[in-house]
Amino acid sequence: MSLTGPSELSSLPELLARRAGELGDTPVFIYLLEGEAEAATLSFGALRRRTETIAAFLRGRYASGSRSGRSVWCG
Structure with missing residues (x-):
């Protein structure tokens, strides 16, 4: 797996x-x-x-740039 610098991804x-394409079925999370x-x-x-x-779902429910949509992604 190659590391990608911040300038290469937006x-x-x-x-x-990219990671899904590279790693596919590799576990990213395992609940024990x-x-x-x-x-x-x-x-x-x-x-x-x-x-x-x-x-x-969020794109269909909230207008682009709406405060409700941003608050979901920001925490």
Whole structure:
């Protein structure tokens, strides 16, 4: 996996798309039940699909640049 400098990417979604393309089914998150037994995983590809679904929902629900849309992404 190559590291990419900030000048090569313009956004977090762009970085996620690149990593999903490079790493696909590689786990990005592993939930351990009681810190030991693997209970669930989330791959780079699955994370990208989920974020794209949420982004599409938000684009359809809020006007571009609206305060509601920004507050969701900022925390």
